[in-house]
Amino acid sequence: MTPEEFRSAGHALIDWIADYRAGIAQRPVRAQVEPGDVRKCFADTPPAEPVDAARLLSELEQHIVPGVTQVQHPMHFGWFPSNASPASVLGDIASSGLATLGISWESCPAATELEQVVCDWLRQLTGLSDAWEGCIQDTASTACLTALLIARERVTDYCESRGGLQGEDKPLVVYTTAEAHSSVAKAALLAGFGRDNLRLVDMDPQTQAMSAPALAARIEQDFADGCLPAAIVASIGSTGVTAFDPLAEIVEIAAEHAIWVHVDAAMAGSAMLLPECRHLWNGVEHADSISWNPHKWMGTILDCSVFYVRDVEHLVRVMSTNPSYLRSSVDDEVTQFRDWGIPLGRRFRALKIWYHLSIDGIDAIRARLRRDLDNARWLAAEVGQAQHWRVLVPVQLQTVCIRHEPPGLSGAALDEHTLAWVGAINRSGAAFMSPSQLDGRWMVRVSIGVEATTREHVESLWKLLRAHAEEVAAG
Amino acid sequence: MTPEEFRSAGHALIDWIADYRAGIAQRPVRAQVEPGDVRKCFADTPPAEPVDAARLLSELEQHIVPGVTQVQHPMHFGWFPSNASPASVLGDIASSGLATLGISWESCPAATELEQVVCDWLRQLTGLSDAWEGCIQDTASTACLTALLIARERVTDYCESRGGLQGEDKPLVVYTTAEAHSSVAKAALLAGFGRDNLRLVDMDPQTQAMSAPALAARIEQDFADGCLPAAIVASIGSTGVTAFDPLAEIVEIAAEHAIWVHVDAAMAGSAMLLPECRHLWNGVEHADSISWNPHKWMGTILDCSVFYVRDVEHLVRVMSTNPSYLRSSVDDEVTQFRDWGIPLGRRFRALKIWYHLSIDGIDAIRARLRRDLDNARWLAAEVGQAQHWRVLVPVQLQTVCIRHEPPGLSGAALDEHTLAWVGAINRSGAAFMSPSQLDGRWMVRVSIGVEATTREHVESLWKLLRAHAEEVAAG
Numbered sequence: 001m002t003p004e005e006f007r008s009a010g011h012a013l014i015d016w017i018a019d020y021r022a023g024i025a026q027r028p029v030r031a032q033v034e035p036g037d038v039r040k041c042f043a044d045t046p047p048a049e050p051v052d053a054a055r056l057l058s059e060l061e062q063h064i065v066p067g068v069t070q071v072q073h074p075m076h077f078g079w080f081p082s083n084a085s086p087a088s089v090l091g092d093i094a095s096s097g098l099a100t101l102g103i104s105w106e107s108c109p110a111a112t113e114l115e116q117v118v119c120d121w122l123r124q125l126t127g128l129s130d131a132w133e134g135c136i137q138d139t140a141s142t143a144c145l146t147a148l149l150i151a152r153e154r155v156t157d158y159c160e161s162r163g164g165l166q167g168e169d170k171p172l173v174v175y176t177t178a179e180a181h182s183s184v185a186k187a188a189l190l191a192g193f194g195r196d197n198l199r200l201v202d203m204d205p206q207t208q209a210m211s212a213p214a215l216a217a218r219i220e221q222d223f224a225d226g227c228l229p230a231a232i233v234a235s236i237g238s239t240g241v242t243a244f245d246p247l248a249e250i251v252e253i254a255a256e257h258a259i260w261v262h263v264d265a266a267m268a269g270s271a272m273l274l275p276e277c278r279h280l281w282n283g284v285e286h287a288d289s290i291s292w293n294p295h296k297w298m299g300t301i302l303d304c305s306v307f308y309v310r311d312v313e314h315l316v317r318v319m320s321t322n323p324s325y326l327r328s329s330v331d332d333e334v335t336q337f338r339d340w341g342i343p344l345g346r347r348f349r350a351l352k353i354w355y356h357l358s359i360d361g362i363d364a365i366r367a368r369l370r371r372d373l374d375n376a377r378w379l380a381a382e383v384g385q386a387q388h389w390r391v392l393v394p395v396q397l398q399t400v401c402i403r404h405e406p407p408g409l410s411g412a413a414l415d416e417h418t419l420a421w422v423g424a425i426n427r428s429g430a431a432f433m434s435p436s437q438l439d440g441r442w443m444v445r446v447s448i449g450v451e452a453t454t455r456e457h458v459e460s461l462w463k464l465l466r467a468h469a470e471e472v473a474a475g
Numbered sequence: 476m477t478p479e480e481f482r483s484a485g486h487a488l489i490d491w492i493a494d495y496r497a498g499i500a501q502r503p504v505r506a507q508v509e510p511g512d513v514r515k516c517f518a519d520t521p522p523a524e525p526v527d528a529a530r531l532l533s534e535l536e537q538h539i540v541p542g543v544t545q546v547q548h549p550m551h552f553g554w555f556p557s558n559a560s561p562a563s564v565l566g567d568i569a570s571s572g573l574a575t576l577g578i579s580w581e582s583c584p585a586a587t588e589l590e591q592v593v594c595d596w597l598r599q600l601t602g603l604s605d606a607w608e609g610c611i612q613d614t615a616s617t618a619c620l621t622a623l624l625i626a627r628e629r630v631t632d633y634c635e636s637r638g639g640l641q642g643e644d645k646p647l648v649v650y651t652t653a654e655a656h657s658s659v660a661k662a663a664l665l666a667g668f669g670r671d672n673l674r675l676v677d678m679d680p681q682t683q684a685m686s687a688p689a690l691a692a693r694i695e696q697d698f699a700d701g702c703l704p705a706a707i708v709a710s711i712g713s714t715g716v717t718a719f720d721p722l723a724e725i726v727e728i729a730a731e732h733a734i735w736v737h738v739d740a741a742m743a744g745s746a747m748l749l750p751e752c753r754h755l756w757n758g759v760e761h762a763d764s765i766s767w768n769p770h771k772w773m774g775t776i777l778d779c780s781v782f783y784v785r786d787v788e789h790l791v792r793v794m795s796t797n798p799s800y801l802r803s804s805v806d807d808e809v810t811q812f813r814d815w816g817i818p819l820g821r822r823f824r825a826l827k828i829w830y831h832l833s834i835d836g837i838d839a840i841r842a843r844l845r846r847d848l849d850n851a852r853w854l855a856a857e858v859g860q861a862q863h864w865r866v867l868v869p870v871q872l873q874t875v876c877i878r879h880e881p882p883g884l885s886g887a888a889l890d891e892h893t894l895a896w897v898g899a900i901n902r903s904g905a906a907f908m909s910p911s912q913l914d915g916r917w918m919v920r921v922s923i924g925v926e927a928t929t930r931e932h933v934e935s936l937w938k939l940l941r942a943h944a945e946e947v948a949a950g
Contacts, residue, residue, distance in 0.1 A: 001834055006561035007493035013565060014489055017572030018482035031584045035808040038588035046596035050836035053565060056829075060569060064826075067585030071576045079582065079800065082820075084574030086481035090488060090528060092571040094535060097492030099559030099776055101546045107554070109506045110542030113513035121521035138613060139818040149665055164669020165640040172641060182796035183819055190624055190794075190817065192667035194639020239800055295820070301574055302820055319665075321657035324912035325554065325714055325920065329898070333510040342665065342817070343614040344658055345557075345770070345777055351539075354531075359476055361525035423804070437799035445800065 001053075009053035016057055020065075021072065021086060025452065028429025029076050031069045038067040074452035075431040077461060080239070080267050080399075081372075081449035083299030091355025092301050095348040102346035104326050105334035112335055115350040122294065122306055122353070125362060126272035129285055134308040135340040136349045140266035141183035143291035143307040144233065146319070146341055148174065148191040150309075151231035151260030151288070153318045160318065165192045170228040175199045175215060177245065179208045179238045181264060187233075197227070207394060208241050208438075210234065212249035219257060231260040236281050236292075237268025240436050240445070241393040241401050244268070248283030261287040266305070270297035271397055273366055274373075280396065297372070297398065297449045298365060300356045304349055307341070315340060372398045372449045375458045379446060382462055388473075389466075392443055399447045401438065404469035411441075418442040421469040431461050476528075484528035491532055495540075496547065496561060500927065503904025504551050506544045513542040549927035550906040552936060555714070555742050555874075556847075556924035558774030566830025567776050570823040577821035579801050580809035587810055589825040597769065597781055597828070600837060601747035604760055609783040610815040611824045615741035616658035618766035618782040619708065621794070621816055623649065623666040625784075626706035626735030626763070628793045635793065640667040645703040650674045650690060652720065654683040654713045656739060662708075672702070682869060683716050683913075685709065687724035694732060706735040711756050712743025715911050715920070716868040716876050719743070723758030736762040741780070745772035746872055748841055749848075755871065772847070772873065772924045773840060775831045779824055782816070790815055847873045847924045850933045854921060857937055863948075864941075867918050874922045876913065879944035886916075893917040896944040906936050 001009075041063035071082045100108040119134030137143045153160055156168055165172070174188045178200045188198045199222070202214035219229050232254055234245040247263065254261045263284055269292020271277040284290065290308045294300035309315050320339035322331075338344045357365075380395040383402050392401045409417050422435050422444050436445050446465075448458060476484075516538035546557045575583040594609035612618045628635055631643055640647070649663045653675045663673045674697070677689035694704050707729055709720040722738065729736045738759055744767020746752040759765065765783045769775035784790050795814035797806075813819045832840075851873040858864045858877050867876045884892050897910050897919050911920050921940075923933060 001561040001565075003493045003497035003561065006496065006565065007489060009565055010489035010493065010568065011486055013568055013572065014482060014485035017568075018478045018485065020572065021481065022478035031581070033584050035580070035584070035805050036588070038585045039592060042589065042592045044595070046600055046837060047833050048837075050839070051833040053562075053830075053834055056565075056833055060826075064573070064585045064589065067583070067588065068573060068575055069582050069584075071582070072574055079576070079578065082574075082576040084571075086476040086478065087528075089571045089574060090476075090481065090484055090531075093485065093488055093492075093568050096559075096564045096567040096571065096776060097488065097495060098539070098543060099547055099557075099564060100543055101554070101557040101777060103554065105510070106506070107544050107546070108542070109508050109510070109544075110513045110539045113511070113542065114517065114539065117514060117517045120519070125521055139820045141819045142817050145817060152667075159669060160664040160667075161670050163646065163671045164664070165667035166643050166646055167669055167671070168641050171638065182798040182801070186794070186796050186817075189635040189639070192627075192635075192640035194634060194642055195636050196638045196642070239798070293820075301571060302576065303818070303822055319661070321661050323657040323714070324917075325909050326657070327910075330510050342617050342620060342661075343778070344616045345614045345768075347778055351535075355528075358522050358526040358531055359528055362521060362523075364525070434800050435802075442799075 012054065012057060024070055024073050027070050027073065029070050029073045029432040030426050030429055031067050032429060033067045038063060069432065072450065072452065074450055074454065074457045075461065076450050077446045077448060078432045078434040080447050081297045082295065082302060083297065083451045084301035085299040085356050085360055085451060087359035088300040088352040088356035091352035094355065095351045098348060100348045102348060103338060103344050104328065104336055105330065106328040108348065111348040111350060112337055114354060115337060116335060118350045118353040119306055121357060123308065126269065127275065127278050128308065131285070131310050132308040133312050134306050135337050137305045137307045137341050138303040140264060140291045140293055140305050141186065142342060143305050144183050144262060144264055145187040145190055146307065147262035147289040148187045148231055150315055150318045151262065152191055154260060154314060155228060155230040170226055171197050172230040173197045173199060173222050173227045174231045174233065175201055175218065175229065176233040177201050177203050177210045177235065179203060179240055179243050180233060180235045181239050181266065184233045184264060208238065208243035210245040210250065212246050212253065215250065216253045219253065229257055229259045231262060233262045233264055236263055236265035237271065237397060239267065241438060242267070242397045242399045244280050244396060247281050247287065251283045251286035255286060263287045263290040265290060265292040267296050268397060269293065270369065273298065274369055294353060297369065299451055300353050304352060368451065375455055376400050376448045378455065379448065379458055379462060392438055398449045399445055401443050401445055403443045404473065406473040415442045417472060418444060421472040424472065425464060425468050431464055487529065487532060499545055499548050502545050502548065504545050504548045504907040505901050505904055506542050507904060508542045513538060544907065547925065547927065549925055549929070549932045550936065551925050552921045552923060553907045553909040555922050556772045557770065557777060558772065558926045559776035560774040560831050560835055560926060562834035563775040563827040563831035566827035569830065570826045573823060575823045577823060578813060578819050579803065579811055580805065581803040583823065586823040586825060587812055589829060590812060591810060593825045593828040594781055596832060598783065601744065602750065602753050603783065606760070606785050607783040608787050609781050610812050612780045612782045612816050613778040615739060615766045615768055615780050616661065617817060618780050619658050619737060619739055620662040620665055621782065622737035622764040623662045623706055625790055625793045626737065627666055629735060629789060630703060630705040645701055646672050647705040648672045648674060648697050648702045649706045649708065650676055650693065650704065651708040652676050652678050652685045652710065654678060654715055654718050655708060655710045656714050656741065659708045659739060683713065683718035685720040685725065687721050687728065690725065691728045694728065704732055704734045706737060708737045708739055711738055711740035712746065712872060714742065716913060717742070717872045717874045719755050719871060722756055722762070726758045726761035730761060738762045738765040740765060740767040742768070742771050743872060744768065745844065748773065749844055769828060772844065774926055775828050779827060843926065850930055851875050851923045853930065854923065854933055854937060861941070867913055873924045874920055876918050876920055878918045879948065881948040890917045892947060893919060896947040899947065900939060900943050906939055
């Protein structure tokens with residue numbers, strides 16, 4: 001494909017994208033396909049003859065789009081917001097267009113240095129001190145794994161340079177809660193700690209936040225049992241119910257024993273753009289690592305997770321490689337982001353943050369976040385006042401956990417009711433929410449925060465909820 | 476930014492990209508900046524006021540582009556080709572435009588199913604049997620870490636579900652060579668094996684390929700010493716000298732002891748698109764996992780590494796998580812790619828492979844690869860015939876490892892000479908190559924294979940090499 005062919009196909013694609021984004025509210029939210037439906041639109045064998053870009057664009061519309069759950073849709077209230085601000089999409093396109101190779105400073109100095117710039121901008125915007133330095137990783141899952149690996153190496157004084165984890169005498173232990181994101185347990189297992197050494201600390205039954213006294217007691221017990229506490233992963237805005245672990249107390253307990261504290265603020269990091277929310281991670285300055293995802297609520301297109309540490313030298317010592325084919329004469333003066341994470345090759349992701357913050361502007365982003373907080377408070381108030389409806393957990397951010405509890409229904413029958421009405425709405429395509437479990441029972445998470453979602457959409461959701469749930473209840 | 480603002484800025488950006496790609500040969504290859512030059516073009520504090528897209532485009536040109544080493548430049552012969560076929564760039568832009576969320580089948584059925592389709596197409600195109608199933612990961616580094624994690628769990632019968640690696644009695648051992656990519660040692664250390672348990676097996680001094688007898692002997696010795704051989708990472712086209720470990724012999728040795736074999740074909744996987752190259756990975760069907768990077772020579776824009784395994788059930792058992800908020804009614808019928816790797820959220824990367832294979836067509840891709848092999852043979856022949864020049868390693872693919880060895884120069888003085896002439900060329904911006912070490916001495920890798928590189932460019936490189944090296948030698 002020549003640059004001129006690219007130009008003409010590119011213009012057609014931009015028009016298609018602009019129309020697609022403009023018309024997204026007219027599409028069903030949840031993909032209206034059954035398993036295998038998309039796959040069977042494509043040949044089992046690779047294309048034998050070249051196909052032109054216009055044909056692919058029409059296949060994109062016909063075969064791919066029906067298989068997309070529209071997370072940019074104003075009636076999407078599932079999982080967490082996965083906003084892709086059009087400004088950040090432009091930055092992502094610029095990255096594709098430059099087609100750089102990020103394996104070392106020398107391979108693309110601009111990618112390294114703009115990443116330093118934008119990570120520092122986000123540090124300032126979330127109120128973190130300049131003791132922190134950050135980089136961009138793909139997801140909070142990878143960032144959490146990175147954090148647990150460097151925690152493992154700190155507590156063992158670099159066992160990787162000797163016999164590895166298998167050479168350690170004392171079992172290394174990781175602390176989190178059952179409410180933590182599934183990626184935390186996954187990271188602990190992949191890092192080699194083992195499920196037996198993953199402690200799910202008791203929680204406050206009201207808020208699902210980690211109990212600090214339970215944590216302290218568990219650590220004491222582990223020391224007494226000859227174990228070595230290695231890391232605590234604190235959830236700042238958990239996925240299930242947006243729980244906030246008591247970070248100020250956690251870092252104090254950790255400090256006594258030099259235990260690594262990783263702050264998983266994947267979702268709620270965006271809230272820290274608002275000064276009035278920062279009390280929710282009080283104590284953060286005494287943690288060791290933080291990750292949060294601009295690709296969620298803030299709205300820099302996925303994948304874009306920022307990862308901050310206080311001790312860069314330690315991070316680099318654990319993750320660094322320095323083969324001869326990657327050396328250059330300026331190695332002593334520059335940052336090599338390959339040594340800040342797992343992959344060697346890295347895309348130029350800083351561009352999408354730069355575009356997003358520059359074009360949208362922080363004031364507009366903050367105003368939108370405040371709008372969403374207001375909408376969540378409004379919905380919680382409505383649900384709280386309605387007969388047979390319940391807000392299950394105090395609303396701290398933009399996610400409202402609710403249940404319709406008609407008289408006489410409990411236990412498995414209530415679960416069945418919940419899954420029936422939310423399933424009916426999701427299948428209809430009119431709105432989408434993810435059900436989730438709390439204390440072993442299903443509830444519905446209404447996660448507000450899509451860029452396009454206004455108060456009207458939340459009002460119309462509430463009507464939809466009542467209509468469906470009450471209709472299902474009436475049989 | 477509204478869809479209409481996006482449309483107009485998007486068109487301007489597409490024009491800029493088309494011009495950029497068309498004019499790339501007029502730019503210097505290596506970024507002409509010093510450390511810190513890019514960073515100081517940007518304010519230390521985040522933008523207070525919104526900026527329009529036109530202004531960013533001009534900053535992109537003025538501040539970013541000078542800091543980009545042009546790996547799409549026809550005179551780029553550094554590292555490995557990192558092609559970004561314009562067709563694949565379009566697919567990448569489509570992915571940005573759709574702005575999907577890939578955390579489960581339900582969140583974007585099309586992303587899951589098209590990924591299955593294109594991974595299967597690439598499987599067929601590289602001549603692998605249908606015993607293999609694949610997914611897309613970001614890089615071969617991550618794929619190698621994933622492979623070593625699942626190898627660790629197979630040999631320990633899932634130690635992650637018990638006491639982890641620290642609960643194992645026998646030291647687990649990983650085998651590779653000093654010529655393997657730096658990411659292999661990094662993966663072994665991150666997976667917790669420890670440097671003491673990473674065996675760098677002896678190599679054939681001529682080809683830098685692993686010695687199979689040395690491997691067999693080392694494994695026997697380790698068993699005798701009470702260790703547990705866990706995994707062998709075979710390099711198929713190493714980074715330094717494009718060495719090919721003797722895979723057929725390695726898998727036979729591994730089979731005797733049920734040792735996991737991971738095939739790191741990051742670069743040379745692209746060559747397997749050519750039936751005449753497949754003898755280079757004879758034995759591959761008996762390996763356990765394979766990764767290779769379409770984002771290198773084949774030319775699907777970074778990041779795009781494919782990872783194949785034979786035992787999907789095992790992979791999923793090691794990597795899976797199934798929290799309530801990610802469940803859906805079709806979970807039993809669908810593939811959840813989050814359980815095939817580390818990150819939960821995944822971009823829609825299948826689109827860029829689909830676009831690339833469909834628009835360029837496999838015949839054109841294969842013809843280009845054959846052109847590059849021809850060019851490498853031509854250069855090797857020229858260098859081999861020239862006085863005081865030497866081809867250091869037999870050329871098996873598209874990388875030619877060379878040295879200018881003027882009479883009377885050896886050891887450190889020869890190193891100084893090599894770094895001087897390659898440094899002079901790289902700094903000039905006329906061409907770019909990465910020096911690398913072989914047996915502790917510097918050499919120059921001429922890695923041919925940029926999409927835009929024709930025979931003329933290779934001829935002009937050879938003139939440049941002679942002129943610079945001979946001038947430097949003459950003092």
